[in-house]
Amino acid sequence: IYRIQELLNSGEGYIGQTVTVAGWVRTVRDQKNLCFIELNDGTSFGGLQIVVEDKIGNFEQVAKTNTGFSLKVTGNIVKSPAKGQLIEMLHEVVIIGQADPEEYPMAKGVQKPETLRQKAHLRPRGNFFSAVTRIRNNLAYATHVFFQNNGCLYIHTPIITGSDCEGAGEMFRISTIFDNDISKIPQIKGKVDTAQDFFKKEVNLTVSGQLQVEHFCISMSNVYTFGPTFRAEKAHTHRHLAEFWMIEPEFAFADLFDNMEAAEGYVKFCINYILQNNIDDLQFLDKRVKPGLIDYLKDIVSKDFVRCSYTQGIDILLKAQQAGAKFENSDIKWGMDLNSEHERFIAEKVFQRPVFLYDYPKEIKAFYMKVGTDDGKCVRAMDMLIPQVGELIGGSQREERYDVLAQRIKECGLKLEDYGPYMDLRKYGTVPHCGFGLGFERLVMMVTGVENIRDVIPFPRYHGSAEF
Ligand code: 4AD
Ligand code: MG
Structure with a gap:
């Protein structure tokens, strides 16, 4: 599996080669016989443009993917005719994980940093x-x-x-739960020392x-x-x-x-x-x-x-x-x-x-x-x-x-x-x-x-x- 950053930074180095990439969908644009997916694996700011043609077997499902889906894609690197895009990739798409757009917050647009702070798993996705x-x-x-x-x-x-x-x-003084109230945990009572007993002195986090x-x-x-x-x-x-x-x-x-x-x-x-x-x-x-x-x-x-x-x-x-x-x-x-x-x-x-x-x-x-x-x-x-x-x-x-x-x-x-x-x-x-x-x-x-x-x-x- 290639890192997308490597492909994007290679200029035209990979053109003509067959490669596999894996990552998460940022956007999908669905046209009649084609769909365009921007796939991002976190290695670079921009994602890779994937062009999927309707001749692949699972085109219907791929066209219906959404922000947050995880995909593995194998295809040929070709020179992009579109301005500003160096490489595009042609098909063979395996859908690995789904993300229901009704539920997935990142599918609903840009989230504020304050909101994301409360949702650790979403933070690196934007x-x-x-x-x-x-x-x-x-x-x-x-x-x-x-x-x-x-x-x-x-x-x-x-x-x-x-x-x-x-x-x-x-x-922050270090203690074990046993410092609090040993009587509440009878099954482990007396089995472990307090932090202070353990080190023979009071200790803290540096x-x-x-x-x-x-x-x-x-x-x-x-x-x-x-x-x-x-x-x-x-x-x-x-x-x-x-x-x-x-x-x-x-x-x-x-x-x-x-x-x-x-x-x-x-x-x-x-x-x-x-x-x-x-x-x-x-x-x-x-x-x-x-x-x-x-x-x-x-x-x-x-x-x-x-x-x-x-x-x-x-x-x-x-x-x-x-x-x-x-x-x-x-x-x-x-x-x-x-x-x-x-x-x-x-x-x-x-x-x-x-x-x-x-x-x-x-x-x-x-x-x-x-x-x-x-x-x-x-x-x-x-x-x-x-x-x-x-x-x-x-x-x-x-x-x-x-x-x-x-x-x-x-x-x-x-x-x-x-x-x-x-x-x-x-x-x-x-x-x-x-x-x-x-x-x-x-x-x-x-x-x-x-x-x-x-x-x-x-x-x-x-x-x-x-x-x-
Ligand atoms: O100025 P401070 O307290 O210096 C020391 O701890 C020395 N022992 C360092 C040394 O000479 N080896 O802390 C150093 C730096 C601060 O300038 C600040 O950038 C950062 O640590 N810092 C904090 N950053 C985030 N949250 C806090 N609560 C911080 N307290 C200090
Ligand atoms: Mg200081």
Whole structure:
């Protein structure tokens, strides 16, 4: 069975050959002695035009197929006389699965993303979500290509962990059903331990693989992890999920500015990869979802990203406010944590391209960030802010000095004994190192122009919803 993408991309390479394809019907046009079927197998945005002549045995049934039927078709590839279609295929059609047009929602026309969110099985069947899915796939692929080409090792960090990397207390604690009420399940009573008994400690789903990936960085140099992460955030925004994927590289013998350079190179590599490999999907999204998307992406890769310190950022916001800009949170002052409206203002209105904001007050950042030289008020943190999306990346140079880190852990109200191996990294052959975390769904949002994060992940999990 040939992939339709391969046939469409082959130009005239397959003309004259007999091939078999299999996929799902998008549209059927029935004329007297002919019927035209657009068959799509998900491998490309466009489908293959199948011309079926009434000389085949089951013409009647084939002509009556509808959106959603699954078919296997064998025929000859011929040059299409119609404009814009390179290849058509002639007959022999096996109907595999049916889809009653009275019942099948996709047969009734385009469905809204909000409706589809509740119906997981329908999502990839339409143009919108299948385009997003192909781009998502290629962004994951480009991620591995980029880091592998740059000599980084892929480290699989654990999903079950006892640590809270960000110290934000947004962890999903793991328990078994036996934690709830053992007496209700008498037949299995006493047979299984609670999660805490099982691991001999309390554990949670990871909020970040950073602390673990640092262990490998301090001996294997440049490494990265790419996996699911979990945050029990009750945020109902267009950019928060409870389960999302994160890419976290960690670089040895490197500082904050090396970190920014790597992050910029990585994001640009991903965008270029999609511009080169998903142009049909981008054209559809440009037309239907975000007008100007392709030009916007080309613009991003053609310019340097901005580097702007937190202190400069606050100045910019204050000056904008004096000039009449309105913010919901209008109490702008040095030391505050920036809201997404502030972040977006800086990226969207002021610079109109991605911006690294760096050197943040230590009070609003995590314990592991390197304390800077500016009287120790700031840490060497960086966030990459993107127009429309807001924060795409959070990263930092790590505190590699044992004593300073021990002090920070205490200041942050954490227990030193919980960080034994992490502290040992600073005891034996410590080196300056840095890294960042990129929220994969936010990257997909940026590249597809999709506004709601729930529409760029196959099975979104967020406060109040975990469909299927
Ligand atoms: O800024 P964060 O919390 O940084 C870390 O977790 C660091 N340990 C990363 C590191 O240095 N290795 O999260 C990193 C990124 C954010 O910039 C954002 O893109 C994404 O993860 N993110 C979320 N994406 C979707 N839903 C959520 N609830 C997210 N929380 C963070
Ligand atoms: Mg952050």
